[in-house]
Every structure is written in structure tokens, then in C-alpha cells.
Amino acid sequence: MDKKLRSFMIYAFLLILVIGAFAVLFSYVYRFFTIDIYNRILTILIILSVVIMVAVALAMLSIFAAVKSRKVNALMFVPVRLGLKLVMPFALFVTDILKRDKDMIRSLFIDINNLFVQAGDIRKSPEKIMLLLPHCLQNSECTHKVTGNINNCRKCGRCCIGDILRMVEETGVKAIIVTGGTAARKVIAGENPEMVLSVACERDLAIGISDVSRIPVLGVLNQRPNGPCINTTVDVRLLREKLDSILLVPEIARKGKD
Ligand code: SF4
Incomplete structure (x- = not known):
């Protein structure tokens, strides 16, 4: 039998068993309860x-x-x-x-x-903070492969990745551009940061925050002037503010503002 069909049949059979168990339970209650x-x-x-x-x-x-x-x-x-x-x-x-x-x-x-996250002990040193970015922030016509390695960005100014890379170089946090939620979860599991600062749309951020409940995730919403998932952007100043609020070393946090 086809593998998918077999697993469906197993789940259907389990459901019948559970409903049957309830039927037996209710019959017992009906028969003996006063x-x-x-x-x-x-x-x-x-x-x-x-x-x-x-x-x-x-x-x-x-x-x-x-x-x-x-x-x-x-x-x-x-x-x-x-x-x-x-x-x-x-x-x-x-x-x-x-x-x-x-x-x-x-x-x-x-x-x-x-x-909730900001109410706790959130200040961390840069190497313990991960900045997680969606690949839709990159200009769709850019030929440089920044997914997985933001350092490939040439800071040409056609999208916000260049400004974010400058911020990353100033502060020393690790930034990773991912293609989606599964890749994000994989990166977090592999790098095991103590704090995640994540940019994404409402849906991806809400799901990501719920999924990664063991690590505090601070979320910043992206902006979508061209519709979802293409040439999106983010308020880099707001992102910097959020990053400063979680950086342990004040000099690093101040550096970008001076
Ligand atoms: S800023 Fe970087 S990622 Fe954006 S278009 Fe220029 S080179 Fe590509």
C-alpha cells in the first residue's frame, strides 16, 4: 500500500479507536452513575x-x-x-x-x-545575540548571494541589507539571512544563541516566537511597500534601537548613535 495512504489509514483507525473508547466510557457512565x-x-x-x-x-x-x-x-x-x-x-x-x-x-x-522579553534580564554580549533576517529584504534584482552570508552584500544602497550589514559590523552580532521559517529554526538550533532579534512579517514572527519558546525572541515587523515577500524593507533605526536595548556592552550600543 502507498506510504501516505497507509499512514492515513493508521490515523483513521486510531480515531475510530478513540471514539470507540469514548462510547464505552459514556455507556459505563450511563449504566452506573447516580x-x-x-x-x-x-x-x-x-x-x-x-x-x-x-x-x-x-x-x-x-x-x-x-x-x-x-x-x-x-x-x-x-x-x-x-x-x-x-x-x-x-x-x-x-x-x-x-x-x-x-x-x-x-x-x-x-x-x-x-x-514580556524586555521585562526580563535581556542584555547579552554581541556573540550571544542572533539577528535573523528574511531574504525578501534583499533587492530582488541583486545578484549577490546574501542568504546564509550577509557579508556578500556590497552595500550598494538598493536595499536595507547594506545598512543592516554596517550595523552588524559595528556591533559584532551575528546576522543570518534565511529563506523561511524552517531555515530559521534550523539556524537557531545550530547556533544556539541566547537572544534572537528577528525581522519578519506578522505571520512568520508570530509563528517563530511561538515555536522558539525556549529562547527569547524580540520581533521587528518588516514593511511591505511592494506586497508580501518581495522587496520588503525594515526601519533600520528601529532595528538598531531594539539591538541597543539588548546589547550588554554600552559602548557598542552607543557607537552607532555617535
Ligand atoms: S545593498 Fe547589498 S543586498 Fe541590497 S542590493 Fe545592494 S548589494 Fe544587494
Whole structure:
């Protein structure tokens, strides 16, 4: 049998087994449970619902306060994290069903993640910081292969890669241009940085931040004057500000501003 068809059949069979197990469980409940046990189960479910409602309300308030005050304090850590893990996926699910703009929710997710990251001990020496860039920042007519090696850029000024390379040379951080999310994950796994400063669109950044949860990722959104994935750009001054905020050595952080 075809390999793909065989794996589909295995998953379908597993699903039948799981549904069958539930059918057996419900039959058991129907046969042996008394009205008193039903009432207890309902009481537990009611309490659980109230606890979840209170937790989500706390997460909502904490995220609101964090965005308004532009900082996450120690008391907000747990509810903000809960909001990122629980409320954001739900909000994305609902916007998907309603066919609304998901990038707004993703952008908020990235903003809150950045506040969350900046609330911790984030200053690192340059060699521990990785600057991750999407290849769509490069001018599409450029013939120099900067993917994988940004030093091949000739700083001709036709795209922002040249300015970013200057920033990289000044600060000593490692910068890598990648072709997509899979390549980004591979590079992070191979280099094992302690902090990632990443440029990407809302979708790629939100997915990347969720995927690389063990390493703090500070996100900067790209700009797309020519539509998605071609000749995109980034506010290099904003990128420099973000980099300065995570560099351990103040002289390096100041150098670019002098
Ligand atoms: S700045 Fe660098 S990457 Fe951009 S077009 Fe010029 S040589 Fe190519």
C-alpha cells in the first residue's frame, strides 16, 4: 500500500479507536452513575468554568495594562503569559472563522511578547545575540548571494541589507539571512544563541516566537511597500534601537548613535 495512504489509514483507525473508547466510557457512565454523581460532576464543571473565566479576565486586564504602560511587571508575568498562550490562539481562531484581519492580532501578540522579553534580564554580549533576517529584504534584482552570508552584500544602497550589514559590523552580532521559517529554526538550533532579534512579517514572527519558546525572541515587523515577500524593507533605526536595548556592552550600543 502507498506510504501516505497507509499512514492515513493508521490515523483513521486510531480515531475510530478513540471514539470507540469514548462510547464505552459514556455507556459505563450511563449504566452506573447516580444522579448524585452527575450533580457533583456538573458542580466541578461550573467551578472550573468560573476559574477559567477569572483567569482569562486577569489575563485580559494584565495585557491591557502592559500595552498601555509599555511594560510588564513581576505581578503581570503569569497572567500575561496565560494571555499569550490561551487567549491569542483563541482570538486567531475566531478571526479566522469570521474572515477578519489576523495580522492585527498577530501584531498585538508580537508587541506583548516584546514587552514580556524586555521585562526580563535581556542584555547579552554581541556573540550571544542572533539577528535573523528574511531574504525578501534583499533587492530582488541583486545578484549577490546574501542568504546564509550577509557579508556578500556590497552595500550598494538598493536595499536595507547594506545598512543592516554596517550595523552588524559595528556591533559584532551575528546576522543570518534565511529563506523561511524552517531555515530559521534550523539556524537557531545550530547556533544556539541566547537572544534572537528577528525581522519578519506578522505571520512568520508570530509563528517563530511561538515555536522558539525556549529562547527569547524580540520581533521587528518588516514593511511591505511592494506586497508580501518581495522587496520588503525594515526601519533600520528601529532595528538598531531594539539591538541597543539588548546589547550588554554600552559602548557598542552607543557607537552607532555617535
Ligand atoms: S545593498 Fe547589498 S543586498 Fe541590497 S542590493 Fe545592494 S548589494 Fe544587494
